[in-house]
Amino acid sequence: MSGTNQILSGIFRNMASMYRYLGDDQRFRALAYSKASRVLNGLNVDILEIHKKNLLDDIPGIGKSIAQKINEYIKTGKIKKYEVLKRKVPHEILELMDISGFGPKSVKRLHEKLHINTKQQLLNAINEGRVQGLVGFGERKVENMRRSLKLINQAEKRILLTHALSISDRILQQLSKIKEVHQIEVAGSIRRKKETIGDIDILVSSSPKDRSKIIKEFIGIQGVKSVLAKGPTKVSILIHEFNRQVDLRIVDDEQWGASLLYLTGSKEHNVFLRTKAKKNGYKMNEYGVFRIRDGRLLAGKTEEEIYRLMGLKYIPPELREGKDEFELTKQKMISKLVTIDDVKGDMHLHSDGSDGLSSLEKMADYVQKYYTYDYIVMTDHSKSVRIAGGMNERELQQQINRIKRVNKKAGNDYIKTGVEVDILEDGSLDLNDHILEKLDWVCASIHSGFRKDNTERIIKACMHPYVNCIGHPTGRLIGKREGYSVDWVRVFKVAKATGTALEINAQPERMDLNDELCSLARNAGVKLVISTDSHSEKQFEFMKSGIFIARRAWCTVKDILNTQSWKTIEQFVQSKRKRHQIAGNLK
Ligand code: DGT
Numbered sequence: 001m002s003g004t005n006q007i008l009s010g011i012f013r014n015m016a017s018m019y020r021y022l023g024d025d026q027r028f029r030a031l032a033y034s035k036a037s038r039v040l041n042g043l044n045v046d047i048l049e050i051h052k053k054n055l056l057d058d059i060p061g062i063g064k065s066i067a068q069k070i071n072e073y074i075k076t077g078k079i080k081k082y083e084v085l086k087r088k089v090p091h092e093i094l095e096l097m098d099i100s101g102f103g104p105k106s107v108k109r110l111h112e113k114l115h116i117n118t119k120q121q122l123l124n125a126i127n128e129g130r131v132q133g134l135v136g137f138g139e140r141k142v143e144n145m146r147r148s149l150k151l152i153n154q155a156e157k158r159i160l161l162t163h164a165l166s167i168s169d170r171i172l173q174q175l176s177k178i179k180e181v182h183q184i185e186v187a188g189s190i191r192r193k194k195e196t197i198g199d200i201d202i203l204v205s206s207s208p209k210d211r212s213k214i215i216k217e218f219i220g221i222q223g224v225k226s227v228l229a230k231g232p233t234k235v236s237i238l239i240h241e242f243n244r245q246v247d248l249r250i251v252d253d254e255q256w257g258a259s260l261l262y263l264t265g266s267k268e269h270n271v272f273l274r275t276k277a278k279k280n281g282y283k284m285n286e287y288g289v290f291r292i293r294d295g296r297l298l299a300g301k302t303e304e305e306i307y308r309l310m311g312l313k314y315i316p317p318e319l320r321e322g323k324d325e326f327e328l329t330k331q332k333m334i335s336k337l338v339t340i341d342d343v344k345g346d347m348h349l350h351s352d353g354s355d356g357l358s359s360l361e362k363m364a365d366y367v368q369k370y371y372t373y374d375y376i377v378m379t380d381h382s383k384s385v386r387i388a389g390g391m392n393e394r395e396l397q398q399q400i401n402r403i404k405r406v407n408k409k410a411g412n413d414y415i416k417t418g419v420e421v422d423i424l425e426d427g428s429l430d431l432n433d434h435i436l437e438k439l440d441w442v443c444a445s446i447h448s449g450f451r452k453d454n455t456e457r458i459i460k461a462c463m464h465p466y467v468n469c470i471g472h473p474t475g476r477l478i479g480k481r482e483g484y485s486v487d488w489v490r491v492f493k494v495a496k497a498t499g500t501a502l503e504i505n506a507q508p509e510r511m512d513l514n515d516e517l518c519s520l521a522r523n524a525g526v527k528l529v530i531s532t533d534s535h536s537e538k539q540f541e542f543m544k545s546g547i548f549i550a551r552r553a554w555c556t557v558k559d560i561l562n563t564q565s566w567k568t569i570e571q572f573v574q575s576k577r578k579r580h581q582i583a584g585n586l587k
């Protein structure tokens with residue numbers, strides 16, 4: 001895709017915040033733009049294609065006026081209304097509105113009383129103690145603002161893995177069309193699948209004589225903002241999308257493996273390899289591995305031959321963080337790490353029964369058409385999550401009936417019934433046991449009270465006989481919200497003891513559990529479920545990101561429930577219920 005979907009989705013999200021800022025009489029506009037932003041983000045077709053076919057007016061969820069704005073953007077690269085709004089509204093600090101407890105009224109007051117328009121001005125005002133005196137700005141609120149500003153600042157330095165991957169995929173696609181390019185690969189943190197990415201590194205091999213042609217084509221690709229540095233084998237450019245730096249390095253075929261290894265990193269992994277090389281009497285650098293004694297080149301063409309020469313198994317890039325991955329190779333675990341092909345189902349997704357964009361039938365049809373899964377679990381929100389249109393007991397019962405009808409018609413049991421039930425403030429659940437008991441799978445999540453310690457709340461949910469999984473356990477949103485505090489050692493113990501799984505939520509902003517907590521959970525013997533939490537058909541693709549987390553945490557199929565047959569999952573559910581029954585009978 002061209003990336004235009006994402007850009008427009010971002011613009012509409014900003015416009016929605018701007019209308020929210022402008023006041024209550026603009027709230028319908030705010031809602032319309034917010035919806036349009038989500039629709040564009042969820043669209044699985046390039047908006048440029050839709051525009052070409054003159055079908056902008058037919059996209060569900062996008063009205064005529066917004067379709068016109070899309071048309072205007074594609075034709076002129078600008079939306080006039082957006083430019084006007086930007087002049088009227090202190091838009092730079094609007095992103096602060098995403099953080100709870102900090103609404104449009106606060107932004108307005110800062111703007112009117114202190115003439116604050118930018119994040120830097122706000123930070124200065126906080127540091128000089130000017131905000132603290134303002135009506136409605138208590139000490140805690142100001143402290144929260146300071147922390148949010150810090151998060152946003154960090155987030156601007158790095159982008160989410162999925163965004164980086166969509167950029168690098170596009171560039172790789174364009175460059176691999178050049179016939180002088182022999183080999184091409186993305187390197188650096190993208191290849192290691194870190195959850196956030198600083199800059200984008202690309203490696204190419206070619207004959208030395210073709211380098212200048214390749215560099216010329218690279219500088220000419222779509223979306224280049226400026227050229228930062230240019231040499232005979234190295235170029236750095238800045239691209240418009242996310243204002244990112246892209247580094248290109250061109251090497252000879254003989255050096256390909258050594259360069260790829262070097263440029264993939266991590267630095268710590270490389271340091272370990274170089275140290276090991278030295279002990280063996282070798283010298284290792286980005287050009288190859290050489291014998292110190294006579295300078296002879298021993299390996300360099302492929303990564304595999306280099307690892308082999310060092311007496312090591314090939315280490316997949318996701319594991320190259322310099323954290324004991326060399327030990328892992330000895331345990332023969334590497335070949336058993338979970339892969340995308342192991343996944344048998346997606347166990348957390350939403351339909352228009354709550355805040356998803358498509359009907360459950362459409363979601364199910366799509367998965368069956370494009371994925372080889374054996375099952376999916378519908379998990380719409382429960383009633384207390386009102387902004388997400390959560391279901392009450394009666395509505396959930398209707399959904400269960402509807403799923404049964406769909407399955408019957410299809411002659412299978414593909415769609416499993418479930419819910420993402422809200423964990424309330426006191427740790428109890430948002431739906432009664434009568435309805436929960438009927439479900440195949442219950443995911444329980446926290447959607448409120450992010451500022452306090454939530455250990456007890458999660459533990460109480462784990463103790464509930466019908467809860468099978470805790471959704472997005474930390475509650476963090478990368479660059480927007482830190483996870484609430486939780487005593488993970490205790491939670492992992494309880495999860496294991498009660499037979500409750502924890503989720504690896506693969507939404508790009510969540511990645512929750514992250515690789516480190518996931519690794520601790522696995523060590524504690526906790527079962528994990530990788531879920532996309534899809535709100536539209538396109539999002540089923542996020543499963544890959546969840547797999548990256550699991551691999552970085554060294555998980556095998558044994559650790560990941562949704563690599564198992566539905567029968568095994570049923571046993572997981574039933575054995576928890578049975579244990580509670582026995583405990584209840586003994587009371
Ligand atoms: P990022 O861009 O911050 O997300 O992280 P990386 O890992 O992509 O880092 P980057 O772009 O600075 O460098 C790409 C790779 O190049 C890095 O993973 C390892 C290698 N590299 C860069 N600088 C050094 C260095 O000073 N020593 C060694 N051994 N390797 C380096």
Ligand code: CA
Pocket residue numbers: 188189190198199200201
């Ligand atoms: Ca990088």
Ligand code: CA
Pocket residue numbers: 188199200201247
């Ligand atoms: Ca770089």
Ligand code: ZN
Pocket residue numbers: 348420471533
């Ligand atoms: Zn959800």
